[in-house]
Structure formats: C-alpha cells, structure tokens
Amino acid sequence: MKMYYVDNGPHIKSSYNTSKMMVHLFIALLPIIIFSSYKNGFLPYFNGYGTIFAAFRPIILIIIGMLTSLSSEALFYYFVLKKKDKQELFSALRYSFAIFPGLFLALIIPVNTPFSILIVGCVFATIIGKMLFGGFGYNIFNPALIGALFIYSTYYSNIISNGGYLNKMEIDTIAHATPLTNLKSLNYINSYSNIVSSFGDLWDFFLGFIPGTMGETSVLLCLLGFMYLLITKVIKWRIPTIYIITVFVLTAFIGYYNNLGLWYPLFHIFSGGLMFGAIFMATDPVTSPTTSFGQVIYALCLGLLTVVFRFLTIYPEGVLTAILTLNMFVFIIDKIGATVRFNFKRGLISILVLLAAISIITLYIANTIGRTDEVDDKKFNIINIIYEDNKTIYTVTHKAYHGLIEAEVIINNDINEVIEINIIEQKEDVWSQIENNNYLTAIIDNQKKLDDLDTISGATFTSNSLKELVRKVLADYNKKR
C-alpha cells in the first residue's frame, strides 16, 4: 500500500503571491523616488543652489527611512518577540515587508526634515503603528501616516525652522510654503494668478515641479504608478478612482459656485499630495476595506473628509487626516460591504444617504467660503485705542494660523507712521521664522507699500496676518485723523 501526502485542497494555487505584490508596489514607487531625488536634490544643485550634500539629501532621507524601519522591526522581533534564531528572524522580516513604513514616511515629509526627526518618526511608525498591533496585516492605521502625524504634531516647528517644504531652489523663487497653505491664506477663493501662478502653471503641478512633501508632487508619476499597479492587479482600484473623482467633483462645484473655472478643481486634485495619498496610502491593503462596496463608501468618505479638512479646519492638505480618520471605521464599512453583497438594495440606500450628506456639506462649504468680506471684518478687532500727545497706541487682535495675534501698534502722530509693534500674544508655531527674519521691522520699514513686501516662505499665513493687521490699523488711524 502506497502512502501519500494529505492536506486540504484546493491542490493548485495561483502563481500570485504577496511578495510579488510588494515588489510591484516598490517598482511603482521607483519613478517617484527617482523624481523626488532629482527635483529636491540634483535639480537645485545643477542650477547652482545648495551644496552637493543637499543634492543627495532626498535619497539619503529615503534610505534612512527604509533602514530605520527595517532595523527597528528587527530589534522588536529580536528583543520583544524573542525571535533569536537567525533563520526565523530573517523570514519574519522578509514576510512582514518592513521597509515600507519608512519608505512611505520619507516620501510624505518635507525635504528639509532633520534626519533625527525622520528616524524618530520611522521608529514610531514601525513600533507603535505596526508592531504593537501585531505586525504586518494586523495594524488598523496606516503606519507611515501614523508616523507622519506624530512628526507633524510634535516637531512641525523644527521642520519649518530647518527650511520646511521648499528645496534650495524654491526658497529663492517661491514665496509660499505649499500651494495649499497659500490657498488657505488667500481664504480659498481667489484668482488663478494668485492661487496657481505663483507656483508656475497647472502643467508644473501635473509634472510635479511645485513645493510639497518629497514624493507627493508629481501627478504624472503617481498616475503611472497607478497604471502599473492596475495592470499587475495589486491595487484596490476603486479607492483612488472614486476618491479623486469625489474631490474633483466637490471642488468643481465649490469653484463653480464662486465663479471659478475648471482650473480650480484641477488645482485641488493636483496638490496637497492627493494623488499620492489616494493611490499609495489610501489603498494600503491592510488598512482599507476588503469588500468592493466597502471600498466605494470608503473612497466617497475620503473625498468628502479631505474637502472638509481643506476648507473648514486648520489642516490645509487634509489627505493624511482623512485617511487616518477613516482607518478607524474600516471594520464597520466592511461589515456594511459584506451585507450589501447579499442585498444590493440596502447598498443603494446607504450610497444615496451618503451622497445626500456629501451634497449638503459641499453646498455649505461653497456658501461659507464664498462670503470673504464678512469673514474678513471679523478677523480684525480693535480692543483699545489710547491717544497721547504725539502718539496713538492701538491694541488689536488679528486672526492668524493658530488663533489670534494680539499686538500693540504705536503710531507717531507727527509723521503718521507706525513706529513700533509689540506682540502681546501669539500661538504661531512658525514664529521663529518671523523673528529670525526681523519681519516686524520689515513691516515697519515697508508700511507704505505693504503689498510689495514678500511673505516669509514657510510662514506665509502668519506673515500675511501681520501685514493685514498693520494695514487695518493704519486704515483705521487715517479714517479718524
């Protein structure tokens, strides 16, 4: 009697496997990695900006990200999970695809992020975001985004004071941090020349030659990566497609409502890392819904939340926060998705409810941000005016990026000019930029032609607020004189 090996069927398996999928993912990211190094490092260097070290900075950041992730996971396996056997440790690392959190994190941070901060972020992403949940396949939140959130919430001012988003060339040519912070400082609705032209044209947005995080800027390369992942069947294609379309439609409506053209929604989907986030972060298989219906709901909600975050909160880009928020609800979304497979009517109803909610919220946003003048008035408040013999002392507040700036502005009555600005209170995290650049002095020096005074890159919003504050004090003073 011959004996045979017994196991459960099926006895053939598809040639497809997880390792291959991860290799495909890496291949899809490769052009982005190369472009990022070129645009943020070599391009400025060849144009005579920055040192040779700065030219290699992006690629060093990416390598540091991957290595930190890999080594912190290795240490976690070795010391916490007690995988001391070399073979075992190696295979655990190989099949948990340890480099990805660090790689992704490096791509979604500004090029001037200090190395030490990136390392801290990678360790946080890997250990807290991934390993403590149980490792590959068990994490609820996207590890790289958790790392990014940690970095931004803890070290944002350090990153900004180290140079922020702008590479060596952009610092000299562009006066704003990123297109979206600029948009926010313009109060969302403004002309094409103010919103887009200060960074180039939409073609530059499409190719990726605009300020932003390391890997997020090139729409073209993100779309190429998407195509590649689509052909190799790696990606949950519904998520990026619907996500991007939702943001496009909503911002198109908001733009149309405020008499802006088609460039407005294009600007929105081309900036703020939306493409990169939608294609590479929102589709992270572990943290996104598995059912096709769930993916549709997830993507619609992502689109809505991104728009809400962009227009109604202090976070200008919205992608990171939207994805992390929805990561929490994947379990519930999947439950709906699994039930809808048996009963499509129910799915239709939930989609309709969702679309109704989206419409109402969009209408609200379009309506609110449109009335810029009213909002403008409330931004500036005169608390007290003291008239002395030769000077007038204004105590005023003006809305800034974080809350209000309260300041004392002293005007000399003889020459009718501001001679002193004393800041009483401010909560700006980029304040060091203002101080380092002696921006208050610059304002006093240029008070006659404030429009020509450039804002400080990385602190655009705050600069604009200060300019506005002084402009309005002067307007009030001149009215009463």
Next chain:
Amino acid sequence: MVGINLPSNKKMSIQSEILEFIKPNYLYIPLVNYNNLDCDCLVKEGDLVYKGSVIGISNDQFNMPIHSSVSGKVIGIEKHFYLDGNEVNCVIVENDFKEKVIDKKVYKQKITDYTKKEFVDLLKNCGIVGLGGSGFPTYIKYDTNLPIDIVLVNAVECEPYITTDYVLMREKTEEILDSLDAIIEINDASKGIIAIKSYNLDIVDEFKKYIGTYPKIEIAIVDDLYPNGWEKKLIKQVLNVDYDKIPIEKGIVVNNVSTIYAIYEALKYNKPLIEKIITVTGEKVMKPQNIVVKIGSSFKDILDFINGIEAGEDVKLIAGGPMMGVSIASDKAVVSKNLNCILIIENDKNHPLINCMRCGKCIEVCPVDLSPVLIKNAINNKEALKYLNPKKCIDCGLCSYICPSKIAVRNYVRKAKLSGS
C-alpha cells in the same frame, strides 16, 4: 457573477485513446449513495452474484439500488477510502471473468418509446446518479409533477486536469444526442441544450456534424472560467434565469453529459451504471489516460495497471479535480459513481505562509458573494458569522486558490459553515 480562468492542464490526457480496465481480480463496491455513506448490504459472504445484481440498497428516502459490476463471488466486506476521504464499507466481489448477466430484461425497440413512469423507474433501477461529482440520484429530478421545459446538459467540465466528459463526447457524440433527444421526447420538454465551454470548440464542431437531425437540441458555449460548471451559474449564463432552491422551479433539469450517456445505456440496453470513464492524470503520472473502469475498482489496481506512478511523502493522491477533490492518504481507495478523476501531483511546498494583508481578492472571486477573509477573521465570533452567511459556500475553493498569502481560506469558511451559524 465572476469566475477565474484556471490553468487547464487538460492537454496531458485529452488526446489519448480511452483505455479499458474492466478485468480486475477483486472489486470493492462501496455501499454509498449520494451523502449516505452507510447503505444496507443485501448479500453475504459466499453468495454468487451476476453482473448487475443488486447487492445493496440505500436505506434512505431514495431507495437506490447498488449493483455488482462483475459476476463472481462475494467474499466479504472491507473498509476502503471513499472519495471524500472517509473510510466506507465496500462489498468485495471476486471476479470470475464470465461477465454473466441476470435474465435479459426486454427493453424497448426505440429508446423514445418509454413512458415517463417507465423512464423514472428505469433511472432508479439502473442506479443512475449525477456523474458530475454530486452523485445525486437522477430519477428524483425527473420524478416531478412540474412541467419540464428545458433539459440542460452540463458538459462544461470546468475543473482543471479532468477530461472524461471531453473524451466521452468525442467518442459517443451520436449516442449522447440520441439520449438527449429521447429524454426530451419522454418528458415532453421543448428543448435540450448542451453547454460546452469555449476551450472545447472542437467538440462543438463534432456535435454540429449531427445536430441537424435533432431540431430540439442546441449547443451553448460558455466562457472558460471556473466555476462555470456550477449549476446555478450555468443556468444563469446559458438561460439567464435565476432560481431559488432547485432548477425545476423554472422548468429546468440539469444533467451532466456523462449522466446523459449513462441514461442512454439504460434506455438502450437496460444496463445499470456499473462502469464509467475516469481521468488518471497529474505531473506524477507518466502517461496520463482516460480509462473505462468498473465501479468498485481499487485505486491500487488502476495505478498498477497504468504503471509509472511516483508515490512518496511529497506526492498527493487526489480523488477528483484539483479544486474540489480530496487528497487521500493511501491507494486503498475505490472508484465510486461520482468519481471522475484520480490526480497525482507533487505537493507544492514553495508557499511560505504570510499574514493576511486584506487584499480582498478572495471576496472578489467568490461566486456566491461571500466575504471569505471576513469569515476567517470572525471565525470565533458567532454574531458576525450570522451576517457573513458562510452556509452559502459551495466549496469551489477559489478563495484558497487566489490568496496571495496562500492561506487555506476555504478551510475557515468550511469550519464556519459547519459550526452551524
């Protein structure tokens, strides 16, 4: 509904002649019928039986007879592996090689001459069951007061490796058409449709040579996707009809093409179902073949007969196709009516186990709209299993097949299904 184009692996056995292996020394006739694995034995040690004698009967609502497939002497009962991996009682008959048949019953001059009642009785007495794999008694499908409108012949054979239906259609084209024509006539149906998958277009040509003389018979071509041979999906595809529990609700009867041929032999010669074609194939078989075997032949005898089998620790012996077949521990297994393939392949060990990354591919491929990965994650959560509805599973195995992390997803779904939620 979705499906997957599986690597067919049919070429290795498709062109070979059909061998005959009808003279083993001993037959081990399994006392099984449909899902009854413990039927009554009607003979005792020392009894002499004819070829076609009833030696057992299913002690359930079907009352299906079990026939001896040779003439000879009963020498006892022994446990052997059935195709589901269980050991079942088998009646051992020592072959006297005389092929003696009981009294030749009179059969009709023309195979269309039967009344419906005679037809149903004939199917029952000849022990005809669904040969596609289910083994469900065929007479039950026709023993109905509901009108039969369409007889759909399932010749899709969507599992990889298996070619029994293909070679049967190649060799017995006219007989199959005759049989189907008779079934249509006897049951007063309006038409018969033979569903063949696009992979086998040469067989379609074969049928088309004759089909002109059978006005009520059509050929339907279905996509080469697995599991297109699944009854519900087949009917949806060919007729665009949905049904709730059984196809007869919509006036449809589905039979496998091998069953149609078995019905032909019953109608023409009153011959019980005691022989059938099986495919013996796989990478570990030197010369893959289709073989006519008697019900009750042991795997060992068959494998000895075709020679050139590699056995061993890393070789799997599978009763059935690679998707739904069951791997059997030893060659002490027997041919039953619903067996259509003996597959011998190497155990593929090159699949490291990786954690599920929730790619959702198992959900995309599931033909019955389950969410296998969610069932797997909720395996101990009775509440969640309620809305995940694992009892709908048809065991097709696509979820395990497609899984990039090579997780045996179907096992979890089966477990959830059995846990009764």
